[in-house]
Amino acid sequence: MRPMSQWSLEPWMLDTLADSLGVERERVEGLVRSKVIRVKTYRGLLYASIRRELAGYPEGTVIVFGRGWSRVIHGYPPIQRAILLRVAVPKHFIDKVVVEEKLNGYNVRVALIDDRVIAITRGGLICPYTTARINRLLGKEIKEALRELGPEEHYFAGEVIGLENPYTRYFYPEAPRFGYFVFDLFRSGKPVPPRLRDEVAEKHGIPHVPVLGVVDKNDVDSIRSIVEKLNREGREGIVMKDPGYRVHPLKYTTSATNIGDLRIGMRFFMEEGRSFLFSRILREIFRAYEEGLEGPKLDSLALELGTAILRPAIETVKQVARGEMVAEEFELEFANADELNEFIDYMSGLGIDLVIEKTWEENNSLRARIKKPKDTWIEVRKILETGLAPID
Amino acid sequence: MRPMSQWSLEPWMLDTLADSLGVERERVEGLVRSKVIRVKTYRGLLYASIRRELAGYPEGTVIVFGRGWSRVIHGYPPIQRAILLRVAVPKHFIDKVVVEEKLNGYNVRVALIDDRVIAITRGGLICPYTTARINRLLGKEIKEALRELGPEEHYFAGEVIGLENPYTRYFYPEAPRFGYFVFDLFRSGKPVPPRLRDEVAEKHGIPHVPVLGVVDKNDVDSIRSIVEKLNREGREGIVMKDPGYRVHPLKYTTSATNIGDLRIGMRFFMEEGRSFLFSRILREIFRAYEEGLEGPKLDSLALELGTAILRPAIETVKQVARGEMVAEEFELEFANADELNEFIDYMSGLGIDLVIEKTWEENNSLRARIKKPKDTWIEVRKILETGLAPID
Numbered sequence: 001m002r003p004m005s006q007w008s009l010e011p012w013m014l015d016t017l018a019d020s021l022g023v024e025r026e027r028v029e030g031l032v033r034s035k036v037i038r039v040k041t042y043r044g045l046l047y048a049s050i051r052r053e054l055a056g057y058p059e060g061t062v063i064v065f066g067r068g069w070s071r072v073i074h075g076y077p078p079i080q081r082a083i084l085l086r087v088a089v090p091k092h093f094i095d096k097v098v099v100e101e102k103l104n105g106y107n108v109r110v111a112l113i114d115d116r117v118i119a120i121t122r123g124g125l126i127c128p129y130t131t132a133r134i135n136r137l138l139g140k141e142i143k144e145a146l147r148e149l150g151p152e153e154h155y156f157a158g159e160v161i162g163l164e165n166p167y168t169r170y171f172y173p174e175a176p177r178f179g180y181f182v183f184d185l186f187r188s189g190k191p192v193p194p195r196l197r198d199e200v201a202e203k204h205g206i207p208h209v210p211v212l213g214v215v216d217k218n219d220v221d222s223i224r225s226i227v228e229k230l231n232r233e234g235r236e237g238i239v240m241k242d243p244g245y246r247v248h249p250l251k252y253t254t255s256a257t258n259i260g261d262l263r264i265g266m267r268f269f270m271e272e273g274r275s276f277l278f279s280r281i282l283r284e285i286f287r288a289y290e291e292g293l294e295g296p297k298l299d300s301l302a303l304e305l306g307t308a309i310l311r312p313a314i315e316t317v318k319q320v321a322r323g324e325m326v327a328e329e330f331e332l333e334f335a336n337a338d339e340l341n342e343f344i345d346y347m348s349g350l351g352i353d354l355v356i357e358k359t360w361e362e363n364n365s366l367r368a369r370i371k372k373p374k375d376t377w378i379e380v381r382k383i384l385e386t387g388l389a390p391i392d
Numbered sequence: 393m394r395p396m397s398q399w400s401l402e403p404w405m406l407d408t409l410a411d412s413l414g415v416e417r418e419r420v421e422g423l424v425r426s427k428v429i430r431v432k433t434y435r436g437l438l439y440a441s442i443r444r445e446l447a448g449y450p451e452g453t454v455i456v457f458g459r460g461w462s463r464v465i466h467g468y469p470p471i472q473r474a475i476l477l478r479v480a481v482p483k484h485f486i487d488k489v490v491v492e493e494k495l496n497g498y499n500v501r502v503a504l505i506d507d508r509v510i511a512i513t514r515g516g517l518i519c520p521y522t523t524a525r526i527n528r529l530l531g532k533e534i535k536e537a538l539r540e541l542g543p544e545e546h547y548f549a550g551e552v553i554g555l556e557n558p559y560t561r562y563f564y565p566e567a568p569r570f571g572y573f574v575f576d577l578f579r580s581g582k583p584v585p586p587r588l589r590d591e592v593a594e595k596h597g598i599p600h601v602p603v604l605g606v607v608d609k610n611d612v613d614s615i616r617s618i619v620e621k622l623n624r625e626g627r628e629g630i631v632m633k634d635p636g637y638r639v640h641p642l643k644y645t646t647s648a649t650n651i652g653d654l655r656i657g658m659r660f661f662m663e664e665g666r667s668f669l670f671s672r673i674l675r676e677i678f679r680a681y682e683e684g685l686e687g688p689k690l691d692s693l694a695l696e697l698g699t700a701i702l703r704p705a706i707e708t709v710k711q712v713a714r715g716e717m718v719a720e721e722f723e724l725e726f727a728n729a730d731e732l733n734e735f736i737d738y739m740s741g742l743g744i745d746l747v748i749e750k751t752w753e754e755n756n757s758l759r760a761r762i763k764k765p766k767d768t769w770i771e772v773r774k775i776l777e778t779g780l781a782p783i784d
């Protein structure tokens with residue numbers, strides 16, 4: 001990879017950033033120095049990535065530098081979380097609520113740039129792996145749709161799900177390996193109404209997130225039963241939208257996800273951080289309150305919560321004590337060795353050094369078993385050696 | 393209370409601070425401006441309090457300004473926590489280990505300044521309430537001891553326990569209302585060996601913390617049984633010291649305390665913060681690992697943990713929903729109304745506005761029921777009104 005610091009100095013790029021973001025050139029220089037703005041490349045495409053909310057542009061905004069043109073793709077805005085459905089839904093919405101399924105994967109914006117389908121992560125980076133997989137899966141369909149809509153003003157946002165990705169590990173029967181489900185179509189930086197999004201997606205054969213119902217904002221019971229059904233199926237939750245996108249969406253997750261997140265997260269208890277634990281516990285406190293859980297039902301939640309916190313963490317300590325590495329493991333598919341190397345370089349540029357365990361050819365593609373070592377491994381080893389607490 | 397900013401400007405005070413701490417005068421000025429150094433008064437005594445570790449002086453160091461003299465009282469150094477006894481104890485200690493009981497109260501240094509017994513909190517403030525109560529309880533004994541030892545070079549550090557204090561709420565049969573138990577005697581800024589401390593304390597009739605045993609550093613089983621006994625009695629834990637103070641002490645708390653802290657802390661779940669929750673959970677993870685908890689024993693810990701987290705928090709939400717205030721309540725004893733007002737002013741100077749519920753005379757003293765409103769009250773009201781999560 002070429003060192004990027006050299007790019008940050010070219011005056012025309014500073015001008016482009018200042019113009020695109022509507023901030024002063026001097027401020028842009030400062031933001032580049034403090035690494036709020038990072039300049040990166042992807043296969044000859046030069047782009048800047050904004051690491052925090054800036055001048056009204058959300059974190060993860062991307063500015064692509066073309067020859068004589070530039071393109072801004074807004075960061076995907078954070079979605080507020082409802083923690084008491086019965087209070088939040090009637091207060092927040094205007095009349096109707098579109099209830100969509102919230103899929104458990106990672107948020108990816110897909111744009112057509114220089115007639116190439118590009119996949120951008122939530123943080124505002126062009127992920128070579130995601131770009132390659134989405135191209136193979138839906139490249140033709142997405143290109144066709146965005147060409148028809150106008151590729152300069154439009155892009156999709158959606159969830160990548162399935163097990164074959166380097167970021168999340170959650171199984172869906174509808175996309176066991178790799179899937180992309182659109183949840184928003186953006187036009188000039190603003191999302192279009194859900195129905196329009198579905199029409200476009202369906203016309204071009206692009207999957208979109210399931211719409212589970214359109215209900216009156218006072219019919220919270222219906223929303224609750226949708227959530228309960230998802231909970232029984234172990235699915236993540238819902239995003240609620242105004243049919244005309246007149247107010248911003250709200251999200252709500254199932255208890256299965258709150259507890260399941262803890263169960264998965266506590267395997268790597270030293271890195272997930274305090275707010276990970278706290279935020280999920282908070283959700284269950286207010287859910288238990290709203291649902292009036294008492295007696296044996298509350299005991300059973302307490303046992304489930306305590307178990308989700310303790311067991312995976314103790315298992316990790318035992319694993320480290322046995323001398324095993326604590327790592328996330330995943331299996332990815334690449335077109336060829338170049339694509340694999342490009343991805344390893346990309347992750348290494350983010351400070352993540354992956355360990356390739358094994359590679360093999362299968363159905364004309366290259367598959368790889370990859371490990372991502374976790375800080376928990378180092379931290380727990382230190383505790384096992386000293387017996388001392390890391391913090392107080 | 394007089395505004396303190398004026399004091400911070402007097403040149404002789406800046407010189408005294410620079411000399412005492414061994415840092416440059418300009419740096420002292422900066423530290424006063426950034427409020428790392430605060431200047432305060434207590435009954436005509438002018439002092440500076442250091443809010444973080446500075447030039448080798450621990451957080452909570454106090455410098456008293458006299459007429460032609462000054463006095464430095466070192467902050468009480470943080471004690472490292474053992475999280476795996478079997479590893480930490482043999483590695484850390486040299487030969488023998490003095491096992492003392494860790495009492496659950498608040499850390500107070502007591503010094504003789506201008507022939508007055510002064511009580512300093514961990515944070516480095518002279519607490520008027522604690523000073524008054526310790527004077528009434530042990531003023532004569534402490535004065536006698538420190539006069540004999542040399543009041544310039546010596547001071548005590550100990551735990552205030554009992555229910556009648558504004559900081560901690562924990563019942564001890566040996567001091568149900570207010571007690572002070574010395575755990576260290578400092579000479580020229582360094583703690584003396586535990587045996588010497590006990591000799592001094594016993595000679596002058598000053599209570600000291602119980603010494604529960606002196607064991608070989610490899611006899612961790614004996615330490616474990618001491619901890620188990622304390623756990624069964626619901627007591628806090630132990631501090632382990634080298635008999636000659638050649639290495640620094642280690643602390644270890646019982647499971648009863650780790651879980652009990654959560655149970656009490658989760659009543660005020662919005663203020664206790666994420667690391668409060670995480671640190672206590674961490675202790676239980678490593679204890680469960682070290683004790684090899686499995687099957688039903690682990691389930692029972694998981695249930696206990698989950699219950700300690702959920703129940704008090706849900707109770708608080710219900711309380712707020714019923715329109716009740718969430719506050720800490722305590723009952724304090726004062727010599728008279730002046731002493732009560734002095735204490736209320738002191739707390740208000742720390743940004744804590746107390747609510748006096750009721751006062752009455754009893755046995756020649758003034759008793760007061762006081763409430764300390766908690767931020768959790770405001771935060772939970774906000775959630776109940778909006779239904780939205782405060783953070784994500």
